[in-house]
Amino acid sequence: MASLLHHPLCAFSRSTRLALAECGVEAELNEEKPWEWRPEFLALNPAGTLPVLIPDDGPPIAGWYAISEWLSDTLDDRPITAFQPFPGEADARAEARRLVEWFHHKFHSEVTDYLVIEKVFRRFGPNSTSPDMDAMRAGRDNLRYHMAYIGHLTETRSWLAGDALSFADLAAAAHLSALDYIGEVPWEQFEAAKNWYALVKSRPSFRPLLLDRVAGFVPAGTYADLDF
Amino acid sequence: MASLLHHPLCAFSRSTRLALAECGVEAELNEEKPWEWRPEFLALNPAGTLPVLIPDDGPPIAGWYAISEWLSDTLDDRPITAFQPFPGEADARAEARRLVEWFHHKFHSEVTDYLVIEKVFRRFGPNSTSPDMDAMRAGRDNLRYHMAYIGHLTETRSWLAGDALSFADLAAAAHLSALDYIGEVPWEQFEAAKNWYALVKSRPSFRPLLLDRVAGFVPAGTYADLDF
Structure with missing residues (x-):
């Protein structure tokens, strides 16, 4: 079986776990x-950096970018699944990738980096320090703008990048x-984004993420509830 | 003709201009x-963010990630060129993408961000300030490690990701x-990296970059010399 080096609260790892599950690739988590x-x-x-995929055969594949595209490149090597990381024609694939970059770079640096x-992560490692409250405030402010953007996208689309679920939704x-x-x-405060998230959260690929537990951090009340 | 929104000293734009030229896609620069x-x-x-490609037909394509993959997805729509952004089988493509992420993220945040x-860019915009010398020192230190990594890769490979020129070299x-x-x-101080760069720099796709001039910044002495 393939294996994936990951961390439970690493968003890059989480998106990759979702993509592997949606593509029907079983991987042991380490x-x-x-x-x-x-x-x-x-x-x-x-x-x-995380994640790193070690396939059944072949060399390790490092990072969400190389792994998600590798899953797309090797679709024909596996039993057919409904999911394609970048579905549709070239223009539709470009739109999904634009949004993957939006979340894995812009959202990451403006929100996840500040809050998570x-x-x-500041608690771990040799130089454990307390959270920087200014950084957390900036992350919370920025999150509101991104929540509104997700709502805006789903006003005219079934999923973030278009008619089909894509790696953009997973990211x-x-x-x-x-x-x-x-x-x-x-x-x-963000009904449209919540409705979109409820759809992703209820997919079978999401279940293992809802069981994640990080030592020292109890998940928030409705983290694992499909009705949140 | 297609057009590209870019900035002469934006590395993401530069890599995209090189990829367009290597793929035989003419684009007016704005x-x-x-x-x-x-x-x-x-x-x-x-x-x-830059770059943004506005193709002859179809919607705009935003960012080096979506554009480079779009160039790969649409190879069959154009006259054949020797260049493919991600050449080879799935594993080789994954290695090229790992290195693209290395340069467009790791190198960017550890070196380009600090120095360029x-x-x-600090001189531009409404809040023009002087360079932060600590940041510049950090960028220069980090650059040495990346130069050594390029040298290490070219010890066993013709190009950074393998036998063929790829978007990793252009990035x-x-x-x-x-x-x-x-x-x-x-x-x-980095002979192997210099030899590799000399090969990329002498390609016809590189010529327009060597003619770039940014108001207020005279390029360094050997910037445009193929024998540097």
């Missing part, structure tokens, strides 16, 4: 603490689910 | 100053060329 700089881990991915890094949901774990998503 | 937040620009790419942003060369413009690359 938790990695990238801040420990384990030499065996750095040998697999010198960038020291400050609230969770967005991965970040929101990490934030939801630490109770940082103001769902009630 | 300089954009993203810090001006021009409404017509934000309508094309709400993320406010501090030395050039890496794009960052180095922006740094070279401002005289920040210690070529003499």
Whole structure:
């Protein structure tokens, strides 16, 4: 079986776990603490980042970008699934990728980085420090704008990038689910984004994420509820 | 003809210009100053980032990620060129993408962001400030490690990702060329990286980049020399 080096609260890892499950690729999960700089881990991915997929055969594949595109490139090697990471013609695929970059870069640096890094990852590692409250405030402010953008997209589309579920939905949901774990998503104020998230959250691929637990962090009340 | 919104010292734009030229896609260049937040620009790419490709027909394509993959997806729609952004089988394509992420994210945040942003982009916009010398020192230190990594890759490979030129080479060369413009690359200390860069720099696709001039910034002495 393939295996995936991941961390439960790493949004990049979460999006990749969802994509693997939607593509019907079973992978054993191995938790990695990238801040420990384990030499065996750095040998697999010198960038020291998560996730890293070790397929049944073939070399390791490092990072959400290479893995999601590899899942797309190898669709024909597997039993057919309804899901394609980048469905449709070239223009539709470009729109899905634009939104993947939106969530895995813009959203990450404007929201996840501030909130998850400050609230969770600062506690780990040799230089454990308290959260920076200014950073957390900036992350919360920025999140509101992104929630509104998700709502705006779903006004005219079934899924974020168009008519079909794509890796863009999984990337967005991965970040929101990490934030939801630490109770940082103001769902009630963003009805359209909440309705879209409820659809992703209820997919079978999402179930394992709802069972994630991180030592020292109890998930927020409705984290695992499909009716939240 | 297609057109590309770009900035001469934006490494993401530079890598895209190289990829368009290698793929035989002619595009008119339109300089954009993203810090001006021009409404017509934000309508094309709400993320406010460069580059944005406006193809002959079809919707705009925003960002190096969506554009480079779109060039790969539409190879069959154009006359054959020797260049493919992600050549080879799925594993080889994954390796090229790992390295694209390396340069467009890791290198960007560890080097380009510190040096080009501090030395050039801080001067623009409403809040013009002087360079932060600590940031510049960090960028210069980090650059040495990346130069060594390029040398390490080319020890066993013809190009960064393998036997063929790929978008990984163009991404890496794009960052180095922006740094070279401002005289920040210690070529003499990194012979292997220099030899690889000389190969990319001498390609016809590179010529327009060597003619780039940014108001207020004279390029460093050997910026445009193929024998540097």
